Each structure stands twice: as structure tokens, then as C-alpha cells.
Amino acid sequence: MSGHLPLHHKSHIGDSISNGARKMNLVAKGLRMYNIARAMLYIRRRRTVVDQYVHRKTGEEPPISSAWEAQMIRPLSDKGVGTPGSFVGRRFQIAELSGLETLRISALGLYRAFINGRRVGDDQLTPGWTAYDRRLSYQVYDVADLLVEGENAIEVWLADGWLRSPLMWTGFGKENVWGDHIGAIAELRDRPGGGLIVATDEAWRSGEIPVRKSGIYFGEVYDARVVLEMTHGVAALPFDHSTLVAHECGPVRELDALVPVKSWEDAEGRTIFDFGQNVGGYVALTLKGEKGSSIIVEHAEILDQQGQFYNVNYRSAEAKLEYILAGDSEERYRPLFTFQGFRYARVTINGSAELAAIVSVPITSVPEPRATFTSSNPLVNRLVENTIWSQRANFIEVPTDCPQRDERLGWTGDAQVFAATACYLADSSGILTKFVRDMMVDQGEDGSIAHVSPNPLRLKPSPEFNNWAGSTGWGDAISVIPWAVYLHYGDTAILEEAFAAMTRWNDFVWSISNGPIVRPPAKWDGRGFTFGDWLQPQNDWLKAVPTMGDDAAATIYLYISCIQILEIARHIGKSAAVEKFDQRAMAVRAAFQQEFITPTGRLLYDDQSSYALAFLHDLIPEEHDEAAKRYFKATIDRSHGRIGTGFIGTPALLPALVKIGEPDLAARVFLQEEVPGWLAQVKRGATTIWERWDGIKADGSIFEPAMNSYNHYAYGAVCQWLFEAVAGFRPDADAPGFRHIIFEPTIIPSLSPVTASHDARIGRIEAAWTVTGDVVEYVVTVPERSEGSLLLAEEYRDIVVDGARLEPQSEGKARCRLAPGTHRITFRNSRNSH
Structure with a gap:
């Protein structure tokens, strides 16, 4: 589905069912003309999305x-x-091509656009998900190489997407959250910002598409026998541009794409494919068979203890695909308007059909890795x-919690x-800036x-959970x-843009x-319900393990918020806010120490998260420092x-242990392989x-x-610790964007050799260390700028x-400046090896 319409797809682009065949001939003629025109174009532009995001980052106008x-x-x-998805479309004329034509387009729901039977762009799930x-x-797309001089045709396929799909879980779910109607808005111009060639208006026509049902949690039903016909008109929607x-x-x-690493049949004759990797995405199928035969694909993340296909944890999300064959010699399909989270696919074939190939296709908004x-x-x-x-x-x-069950929300x-x-x-x-803007839109009048x-x-509050905020x-x-x-x-x-929202939240x-x-x-x-230290484990012993109280968690986070907003205010020059939040932070700190620290230095709830967060954010007074460390351990x-x-406690745990001078204990907690633990999952x-x-x-x-x-x-947030503590590089708030890099490694001998890199915008940062006996060799690379x-x-x-030789300091850490380039540092580790 990434280039032309599907091999089986037949499109009647016309004004009625009766003249559909004539319109097909016009499209075929148009495609032949396209091949000639393409060779004559003297300007060959890149075929990609106009990167509005880059323009915004660099300060240029789109x-x-x-x-x-x-x-x-x-x-x-x-x-x-x-119900079945629909398309809107029309024919239009172009007297002369400039080679600079662009299509600007959006939709209510999800869209996929075609010009002269060829797909516009290769983005997935457009226009995306916002408030x-x-x-x-x-x-905005470059479409010059899709157009021909003379008659052209455009179609915009539409489906429910996040706009109308039921969202949230059973008994709490909402559909049509942002509206009851799918719709499209598009305009084709002869150059960016130039003359209008065609735009969506009430002269367009509509009809149904082969996608017979789709939904974010549901999946998709695709009937390849369906031929596009313009059976209906369109109506203009009230819309705020x-x-x-x-x-x-x-x-x-x-x-x-990921090919299966294993496949087998279950007791009912269904084939299960293991792709070896849990992903967010979908399967792509290549198949052939008789017209009307179908293939059903179900998805799962794991197998149960008996090795059976298991997706009970998807709850009410059907996460299922059904494809009905047109009967062509070979047909290819991948879903257009949905995605699933899965490692395993279970395939059921009904009728006479043969699955020639199946692959797993991961999708993401962040395709390029930037670290090792x-x-x-x-x-x-x-x-x-x-x-x-x-x-x-x-x-x-959107940064979601999970890609598989009836949730997939931006927690x-x-x-x-x-x-x-x-x-x-x-x-x-x-994606994070976009997420902040959506949070600002969703912020309550009370600041929640x-x-x-x-x-x-x-827009559709729940009687049980109100607005789900705070x-x-x-x-x-x-x-x-x-x-x-x-x-x-x-x-x-983004600090300036979100500052008012931060202060209202505080x-x-x-x-x-x-x-x-x-x-x-x-x-x-x-009002103000908190999840606290969500999913704090109880371990597998009969004896209860202390857990963090909601009041301590909320008070600590109020302090963190005050300190963070104070720092942000300093960096964007808001002196009045600096004073306000400095005073508020000191009040919260004093109150926390009085309320949650006993005279002996033990924290009230005596749990790992309380100590980790309190030490990491300097809430332990000096007189209780040593006692609190003992209680923490x-x-x-x-x-x-x-x-x-x-x-909330997990990202703080290992950094806090290193901060109090216990890197070996941090290493032992990190490297132990039993439940609960990071490596237990991997095992x-x-x-x-x-x-x-x-x-x-x-x-x-x-x-x-x-x-x-x-x-x-x-829980993958531990990787921040691996980069910043173990590999030992981090950004400096006074010269952000890694214009100044702090190198401060925490040596864990059992991990030697360690190598890490990060492709920051300023250049590649590298750090590596090896341990031989008590000697450490640490090699770092500072980017040129x-x-x-x-x-x-x-x-x-x-x-x-x-x-x-770097002369020792009279007290505290050894320090020196590092110019751009690669540096070799050696030192002895006097701490006992782990």
C-alpha cells in the first residue's frame, strides 16, 4: 500500500455509477500522459513531506x-x-505543470490520499493525533511527479481513527470524542503558497472504500472486492481554520519488516507466526486465492505457560484484521487505518486461499536511533x-503507555x-513538544x-472519573x-510557551x-487524586514491604515542581517567579522535613522510593544525612x-544510591536477575x-x-542512568543542547568494557571505559562545536x-576542562571491585 493503489483495487472516479467505466479509462489515459510528462519536467524536486517541523526549529517560515x-x-x-470508510474525490484540469505543485491536506479522522491512482507520500496514520x-x-506534500497536463483525479480515503474510534477501556470508553463526522480538507497549488488548482468544496463527490470497518483498538476489515464508485455528494462542515x-x-x-523466526499450527489448524520482537505496527500479507475467501489475523504479545497463543491482556481491544480476497493472481495487503502491539500473529484462512508471505512492519514517529x-x-x-x-x-x-490493549493513551x-x-x-x-501543547490544551480551568x-x-467527562486530571x-x-x-x-x-501552564499546575x-x-x-x-508511586512492588513474601504514602509522594513532587519552575524562570528571565517559587520551595522543604522525617532520621514510610526521591532532590537535612543513608540501605x-x-521512584533509585556514595549497591540492585528487577524481564x-x-x-x-x-x-528510564552515570556524559543546564558536556563516569567493573554514544544535534558524543585490575581507561569524544x-x-x-597528570583537589571531585576532540583518561579505582 506504499505506492499505487492495491493491485486488486479498481477505482471508478466519476459522477455516478453509470459512468464509472468511462472514468477508469480517463485515469488510465492520465497515467500514460503522466509517464510522458514526467520525462519532460525540467525540475525534479525531492519527493518527501515538506518538513514544517524543521522550519519551526530553525525559525524559518514554513x-x-x-x-x-x-x-x-x-x-x-x-x-x-x-461503518465502512468513505472517500471524497473529484477530477480537475491542469493546463501546464510548473514542477512545483504541492498538496496541503488534513482530515477529521485518518486519511490516505491518491492522485491519478498513485499514493501521496508514505506517512502512516495521517493527520496524526492531537486535541x-x-x-x-x-x-504538505510534493506532488509534481504525480500530476499530468490535462485531466487529473484525486481521492482522499477517510476512516474513523482516533477522532471517532472508541477510546479508553471497557465501561469507560468513549466514541466520537471529537466529533461525529469524518471529513477532509485539501488544496492543491501550483507552488508552495501559490495559485490554487483545486480545493475541497461542495462540488466534490463521495463513496465507500474497501475498508469496511476500522478502529484504533478494533483493527480493520478490508474487502478487496469493493470497487470505488462516487455514489454520494459531500457537505461542508462548520470548521475553524x-x-x-x-x-x-x-x-x-x-x-x-521483520520476517517470522518460527511458525506452527495450533490444534484448530490456525498458523501462529513468531516475529521474534514485540512491536507497534501491523502485518503485511501477500496472498492469492478465490474471490470471497478471507484471511483473519489476530495478535498477541506473549504465549501462555503451555505455549499457547495468549492475548487476554488486550481486554476489549479486538486487534484483529480481516482481508477478503478479490481473486486476483496475487494480492497484497497491510492495514491502512489502524495498528497493533504484538510479537505473535495467528492466521485463520476461510475458503480457498494461500498465504504466500507474512511480515511484521514496525511503525514509529522516531525511526532514527540516536544512541548506543x-x-x-x-x-x-x-x-x-x-x-x-x-x-x-x-x-x-503521542507518547503512549502501550500499543496493544484498549488504552494506548498519552499517560x-x-x-x-x-x-x-x-x-x-x-x-x-x-513529539514531546507536541505533547506539551496538547497538555496545555487539556489543562483544566483550575490548573489541573x-x-x-x-x-x-x-469533552465527554465520565460521571465516575470526572475529567481524569490532577x-x-x-x-x-x-x-x-x-x-x-x-x-x-x-x-x-518551549520553556517560555509552557511557563504559564507550569505555574498554574503548581x-x-x-x-x-x-x-x-x-x-x-x-x-x-x-480533586487532586494521585497515583503516587504507581505499581510499587510487594515482592513475593508474606511479609508486607513498606510502600510510599500518597501524601509524601505528592509533597515531594510539589517540591520538585517548585525547584524546576524556579530554574526555568531563571533561564528565561522571570525574576518575580524565581522569588515566588524559591520561597514556596523552601516552605515545602521545611514542611516535608517536619512531617515525614522522624527525629532519628528515618523517613515516615521507610520505603525505597521515599529515600531515593528525598536524597536525589536534597530534602534530607544535614543532621539526618548519615542516619537516612543507613535506613535507605x-x-x-x-x-x-x-x-x-x-x-516515580524507579528513575530516582540508582542515581540516589550513587549520590549517597553507594555505587556498588546501585550496581547490585541493577544487575540482580530475579523478580522484581530489570534483568529478570530480559531473562x-x-x-x-x-x-x-x-x-x-x-x-x-x-x-x-x-x-x-x-x-x-x-521502567526503561533506567537507560538515562546508563548514559549519564555508567557511560558518564550528560548535558549542562547552563549550556544546554550539549554545548557543554559533563563527563562523570560511575565505574562498574563487571560491565567492562562499556561503550556508549549519542548523536546530539551538535555532533556525536562518545564515551568508553575498560577496567584492568584497578586501572580504568576512559576515552571520550567531545564534538567540534x-x-x-x-x-x-x-x-x-x-x-x-x-x-x-591531573593534580588532586584539596577536597571534592577532581576536575578539568576538555576541548573538542578525543581524550584518553586513566585512573585507579580505589573502591573494591563489584
Whole structure:
């Protein structure tokens, strides 16, 4: 489906059923003319999407800036959500080609456009997913090589997509969230911003397409026997053109296809294919058979304990494809308007048909990897790879929680803990900036930030859960994500754009209990309900493990918010806000210490997350520092050296242990291979990051399926620690975008050799170290347009930088500047080897 219409597809582009055959002849003639015209064109432009995103980043004006003349039109052939998709189309004349023709297009729902029977662009799931009532993306395509002089034809296929598909889970789901009607808006011009050739208006016609049903969770039914006929007219929809925005992130792209690594038949004669990798995407089929035969494809992430196909955890998401053959010699199909999360596909054939080939096609908004990390431990290496695959599968237009079940929502908590990792692994500035803007649209009048964005409940609230907003740790994405984007890409624009939303959020959290201690309500529908340290594990022992209280979690995050907004205000020159949030931060800090720290230095809830977050964010007073460290280490001993943190505590755990001078303990927690633990998932065959530490329990049984995803990126946030602590490079807030790089490695001898790289916009950053006995060789590369600083902890002695001895400091860490280029550093590690 990436080039021409499907091999079986027949299109009657005309004004009625009766003249359909004549119109087919005109299209065929047009295609012949196209081949001649193409050879005569003296200008050969690149065939790609006009990158509005790049123009925005560089401060240039987009190439198309004229006001829209097109109308948003809906096909009168459309019968509503869950019914066959429709197209709108028309014929038009071009007297002379300029070679600069562009199509500017968007839709309510999802669209796929064709000119003279050939597909426009190769983006997937356009126009994407935003808060459609206030922000609707459009795309711009070079279409000169699709046009001919004389008569041309255009079709825009439309389907429900995120606009109309039921969203959220059973009993809570909403359909037609942003509107009841699918529609298209498009205008073809003779050059970017130039004269209008054709635009959507009420002269267009409509009809049904072979997609007989589609939905984000449902999947797709495609009947190749259906011939396009213009059976209906169109109607103009009331539409606010000011909601149209140039597509803000990279388009969704297909990655290289994955062939099955194994296949077998089950007891009912269905064939199961294992593609070896859990992905977000779809299958592509090549098949032949008799007209009317069909093939059904179901999807799953895992097999059960008996090795049987298992997708109970998809809940109400059918995630199923059905293709009905036209009876051509060979037919090819991949879904147009849906995607699934899967590793396994189960194929059922009805009638006389033969499956010649099947592949898995991953899709993502972040197709280009920007980082590498390898060590001597293959489980660690696979963990990094799993995180990359989870980001790909969940960065499809919106940073979602999972790509498979009846959810696939832009959970703000997941995104905020993962944002920095996302920026290392891929260029995530566009999708994260877009996500921040959708959060701003969804922000409540009281300053609350939605739990998910785009938020299906803003326009259609639930009586049970109201507007689904206001959780600390989740709503804090409104400041955490812009700060991560600033650190990695050096652009203050998103800080300034989101600053008012950040401050309103902070005021909202303060108002929950009207003061520095936040006491969230217990009920889900309460104002300021918090998820706290979501999915904090209980381990497999009868003895309960302490967990973090919601009041402590919310109060700590109020402090984090204050400090972060204070820093942002400093960087964008808002002095009054600096003073306000400095005073508020100090009030929260003092209140936290009084409320949650005992006179002996033990934290009230005595759990790993409380200590990790408190130490990492400097909430422990000096007089309790040593005692709190002992209590912190005791929480890990009680958990038998295993993880005891949930969504908000996990990213803080290892950095906090390193900060308090316990890198060996951090290494032991990270490298242990039992549940709960990062490497336990890998040992159990994970190819992506799981939602739950115990998604598959120690005995191999599957956790209760009501909430059990095997493709959730949140716990992959540990990769930030691998880059910043283990490989040892990070950005500097005072020279963001890696204009100044801080190199500060944490040596874990059992991982030697370690190599890592990151392709920042300023250039490639590299770091590698090897350990021989107690001697460490650390080699780093500083990009040409950057500079670096080396920081080494006190236990690292006899430091030599590029052949010159670095004299020890009287106290604290050793430091030196690093010019652009490659540097060789050696030192001795006086700490006992792990």
C-alpha cells in the first residue's frame, strides 16, 4: 500500500455509477500522459513531506503560509462510527505543470490520499493525533511527479481513527470524542503558497472504500472486492481554520519488516507466526486465492505457560484484521487505518486461499536511533535494545503507555519519567513538544493537568472519573518534559510557551490542601487524586514491604515542581517567579522535613522510593544525612537486594544510591536477575519493557490480565542512568543542547568494557571505559562545536588526562576542562571491585 493503489483495487472516479467505466479509462489515459510528462519536467524536486517541523526549529517560515481557501467537507456516503470508510474525490484540469505543485491536506479522522491512482507520500496514520477541537495537524506534500497536463483525479480515503474510534477501556470508553463526522480538507497549488488548482468544496463527490470497518483498538476489515464508485455528494462542515497547525513532529514511518523466526499450527489448524520482537505496527500479507475467501489475523504479545497463543491482556481491544480476497493472481495487503502491539500473529484462512508471505512492519514517529550502549553483560545490552523498541512502539504520534490493549493513551506520568531517556535514544523534541501543547490544551480551568493527553474525557467527562486530571507525578509532565527538551536541544521557546501552564499546575497542587503538605484524596474522582508511586512492588513474601504514602509522594513532587519552575524562570528571565517559587520551595522543604522525617532520621514510610526521591532532590537535612543513608540501605536489604520502587521512584533509585556514595549497591540492585528487577524481564524473554515487574512471575505464571502490558517504556528510564552515570556524559543546564558536556563516569567493573554514544544535534558524543585490575581507561569524544568538563569522584586516584597528570583537589571531585576532540583518561579505582 506504499505506492499505487492495491493491485486488486479498481477505482471508478466519476459522477455516478453509470459512468464509472468511462472514468477508469480517463485515469488510465492520465497515467500514460503522466509517464510522458514526467520525462519532460525540467525540475525534479525531492519527493518527501515538506518538513514544517524543521522550519519551526530553525525559525524559518514554513513554505506554505497562505490562508486556507479549502472547506472541510464530509462524505455523505459515511454512515457513522464503525461503518465502512468513505472517500471524497473529484477530477480537475491542469493546463501546464510548473514542477512545483504541492498538496496541503488534513482530515477529521485518518486519511490516505491518491492522485491519478498513485499514493501521496508514505506517512502512516495521517493527520496524526492531537486535541482535535483546538489543534488539527496538516501535512504538505510534493506532488509534481504525480500530476499530468490535462485531466487529473484525486481521492482522499477517510476512516474513523482516533477522532471517532472508541477510546479508553471497557465501561469507560468513549466514541466520537471529537466529533461525529469524518471529513477532509485539501488544496492543491501550483507552488508552495501559490495559485490554487483545486480545493475541497461542495462540488466534490463521495463513496465507500474497501475498508469496511476500522478502529484504533478494533483493527480493520478490508474487502478487496469493493470497487470505488462516487455514489454520494459531500457537505461542508462548520470548521475553524485557525485550529490547523503544521505537523509538529516527525511523520509516522515504517521500519524494516521483520520476517517470522518460527511458525506452527495450533490444534484448530490456525498458523501462529513468531516475529521474534514485540512491536507497534501491523502485518503485511501477500496472498492469492478465490474471490470471497478471507484471511483473519489476530495478535498477541506473549504465549501462555503451555505455549499457547495468549492475548487476554488486550481486554476489549479486538486487534484483529480481516482481508477478503478479490481473486486476483496475487494480492497484497497491510492495514491502512489502524495498528497493533504484538510479537505473535495467528492466521485463520476461510475458503480457498494461500498465504504466500507474512511480515511484521514496525511503525514509529522516531525511526532514527540516536544512541548506543554496550557492555560485557548481554542482558544489559538487551535491556537497552528493549527500551529502544518500547519507545518506537509507543512514540506513534503521542507518547503512549502501550500499543496493544484498549488504552494506548498519552499517560503523562509515563512520559515525564521517560522524557530524558527518550531524548537520548531518538530525536524526541518534536513529539514531546507536541505533547506539551496538547497538555496545555487539556489543562483544566483550575490548573489541573490531565492524566492522559489528548484527553478523551475533556469533552465527554465520565460521571465516575470526572475529567481524569490532577495527579502529582503525572501532571508534573508539564514542567519536566519542557525542561528535558531544553537540556537536550537547547531551545528556550518551549520553556517560555509552557511557563504559564507550569505555574498554574503548581498553584493547583498547592491548593489541594491549601499549603505545602499535599494530602490527596483517596478516591479516583477526588480533586487532586494521585497515583503516587504507581505499581510499587510487594515482592513475593508474606511479609508486607513498606510502600510510599500518597501524601509524601505528592509533597515531594510539589517540591520538585517548585525547584524546576524556579530554574526555568531563571533561564528565561522571570525574576518575580524565581522569588515566588524559591520561597514556596523552601516552605515545602521545611514542611516535608517536619512531617515525614522522624527525629532519628528515618523517613515516615521507610520505603525505597521515599529515600531515593528525598536524597536525589536534597530534602534530607544535614543532621539526618548519615542516619537516612543507613535506613535507605536497609530498605534494600529487606527486599533481598531487589527493586522496591514504582513509576516515580524507579528513575530516582540508582542515581540516589550513587549520590549517597553507594555505587556498588546501585550496581547490585541493577544487575540482580530475579523478580522484581530489570534483568529478570530480559531473562524471561522480554523484547520490550513491561508495565509490571511481575508481568510474568518468578514461577512463569502470567500476572492477572486486567492490567498487564508487555510493552510499557516507563521502567526503561533506567537507560538515562546508563548514559549519564555508567557511560558518564550528560548535558549542562547552563549550556544546554550539549554545548557543554559533563563527563562523570560511575565505574562498574563487571560491565567492562562499556561503550556508549549519542548523536546530539551538535555532533556525536562518545564515551568508553575498560577496567584492568584497578586501572580504568576512559576515552571520550567531545564534538567540534562543544566543550566538556571531566569530573571524577574521590575514590578515583592517579588521574592522567592525555598524558598529563591531573593534580588532586584539596577536597571534592577532581576536575578539568576538555576541548573538542578525543581524550584518553586513566585512573585507579580505589573502591573494591563489584
